[in-house]
Amino acid sequence: KIMKVISKKLVRKVLELMKKLAKEEESGDDEDEEADSEEEKKEEKKDKSDEDGTWTKFWKEFNKNLKMGCYEDDSNRSRLSKLLRFATTKSEGKEISLDKYLDRMQESQESIYYMSGDSMEVMLKAPALQIFKQKDIEVLMLSDHLDEPCLQKLADYEGKKFVSIQKADVKLDETEEEKKRFTKIKDMYKPLTDWWKDSLTELTEKGAMKDAGVKIEKVEVSKRLTESPVVVVTSQFGCYAQQDQISMMSGRKTLEVNPNHPVVVDLLSKVKANKEDAAAKDIAAVLFQTALIESGYEIADPSALVSRVYRLMSKELGVDPDAPLKEVEVPEDEEEEEEEEMDFDLFG
Numbered sequence: 001k002i003m004k005v006i007s008k009k010l011v012r013k014v015l016e017l018m019k020k021l022a023k024e025e026e027s028g029d030d031e032d033e034e035a036d037s038e039e040e041k042k043e044e045k046k047d048k049s050d051e052d053g054t055w056t057k058f059w060k061e062f063n064k065n066l067k068m069g070c071y072e073d074d075s076n077r078s079r080l081s082k083l084l085r086f087a088t089t090k091s092e093g094k095e096i097s098l099d100k101y102l103d104r105m106q107e108s109q110e111s112i113y114y115m116s117g118d119s120m121e122v123m124l125k126a127p128a129l130q131i132f133k134q135k136d137i138e139v140l141m142l143s144d145h146l147d148e149p150c151l152q153k154l155a156d157y158e159g160k161k162f163v164s165i166q167k168a169d170v171k172l173d174e175t176e177e178e179k180k181r182f183t184k185i186k187d188m189y190k191p192l193t194d195w196w197k198d199s200l201t202e203l204t205e206k207g208a209m210k211d212a213g214v215k216i217e218k219v220e221v222s223k224r225l226t227e228s229p230v231v232v233v234t235s236q237f238g239c240y241a242q243q244d245q246i247s248m249m250s251g252r253k254t255l256e257v258n259p260n261h262p263v264v265v266d267l268l269s270k271v272k273a274n275k276e277d278a279a280a281k282d283i284a285a286v287l288f289q290t291a292l293i294e295s296g297y298e299i300a301d302p303s304a305l306v307s308r309v310y311r312l313m314s315k316e317l318g319v320d321p322d323a324p325l326k327e328v329e330v331p332e333d334e335e336e337e338e339e340e341e342m343d344f345d346l347f348g
Contacts, residue, residue, distance in 0.1 A: 008075075015079045018058075022083055025055040026097060059085055059095070067146040071153050081154055086140045086147065087120060089132070098157050104138055108173045111163040112156075114140035116148050117296070127228035127294065128165050131172065134226050139165060166295075168217075168233045168254045170224065185259050186221050192268045193219045193257065195275055199284050200255065208304030214292070215252045222256030229261040232291045255288055263287070279315060282308045 052060070059066075063085070070080040085095035090104070101112060113132065117123035123141050132139050142148050151162045163170060174182075186193075196219040203209050204216055217235055225231055235252045257264050263283070270280040289305045299305055314321035 011076065012079075015076060015083075018055075019079070019082055021058070022055045022097070025053040026100065059083075064144075064146060067144070067150050070150045071146070077153065081150075081157060084150065086114075086142065088138050088140050089124070089129070090138045093120075101138060101140065102158060102160065105160075106137065109137065110160065111171075112140065112160045113137060113163050113165050113170075114142055114148075114151060115165045116142045119143055126166075127225055127231040127291075128233065130226040130228065131224040132165060135172065137172075165224070166233055168235055168256075172223065182221070182223065189221050189257070189259055189264075189268060192264070192271050193221065195271045196255065196257070196284055199281055200288055203285055203288075209289075209299075214297075217252035217254050219255045219257065221259050225256060225258035225261075227258075228294075229258050229263045230287045230291045231256050232288070232295045232297070253292075255291065279312070282311055286312065 066080060066083055070077055070084065073080065081098065083097075085097055086101075087093065087095050088101065098112070105112075115123055115126065115128060117126065120141055120143060123129065123143070129139065140151075142151070148164075154162065156162065197216060200216045200219065204214055222231065233254050233256060235254065259265075267280060267283055270277050270283075274280075286305065286308050289299055289308075293299060311321040
């Protein structure tokens with residue numbers, strides 16, 4: 001019992017020393033950011049690039065141990081959370097503390113947003129990030145497989161909940177006018193979203209993707225897309241690609257569509273004109289499957305996607321995609337024809 005108490009006290013003491021070391025380095029970084037002259041900033045940047053601080057070096061060596069501790073040690077989780085560091089969309093490649101993230105949050109922001117991915121480069125191109133870039137909201141970028149389990153165990157930090165931007169139902173601040181406009185857009189696109197849901201249900205339950213394991217929960221108009229036509233997100237309690245490398249296609253998915261994208265606008269007009277339009281069905285399926293790939297999921301039957309792409313390319317070129325293949329006629333060489341004519345003249 002005495003040894004347990006001693007061990008507990010020692011752990012607390014070590015954590016306090018770590019916190020002090022991390023805080024000293026971070027406060028030093030804050031002072032650097034507030035340097036008056038540009039020359040001082042340049043000199044400091046050179047010094048920092050030449051040699052990392054003590055805590056930065058420690059973090060690089062032992063960050064996985066601290067993350068595992070945060071995940072497993074219930075009694076010290078809140079203390080360990082102060083030591084965690086993450087890269088963000090605004091940290092310019094550096095890793096910052098959660099306290100620093102809170103200091104930079106927008107006044108109306110109620111959650112700490114994060115996303116997971118294989119690398120920073122891949123995550124920065126993700127469609128799910130588009131609205132956050134537009135609204136200038138900072139997002140934690142989790143590229144280590146231990147990062148997200150830590151946040152899920154923490155659940156919140158200083159009263160701010162952790163929210164994945166790769167899940168459905170991500171809430172952002174909206175004005176009353178924006179809410180009314182979005183409701184009208186949803187009504188406008190209801191014929192398309194209902195048709196698309198039925199089309200994808202048939203594709204995933206009876207068609208080419210029936211063995212993929214993916215289930216479509218809904219198709220809805222997106223609030224998060226500003227450039228891409230579509231994005232696939234998972235349900236609130238579902239797993240997305242980076243969480244489940246073994247059964248990649250498990251769980252229910254939501255397809256979100258961008259009502260301002262010309263492809264989606266054209267698809268709406270096609271569906272209104274004819275719900276059985278073959279081209280519309282091909283486009284809808286291709287958009288869904290490419291969105292799955294972009295989100296990091298694997299396609300169970302790539303040949304089905306390739307076949308649809310070939311069909312769309314054929315139609316674009318004005319070629320019948322169902323036309324039978326014909327063997328190409330190879331013209332005879334001119335020299336051979338001349339030799340045949342000479343032989344005919346000599347022996348004919």
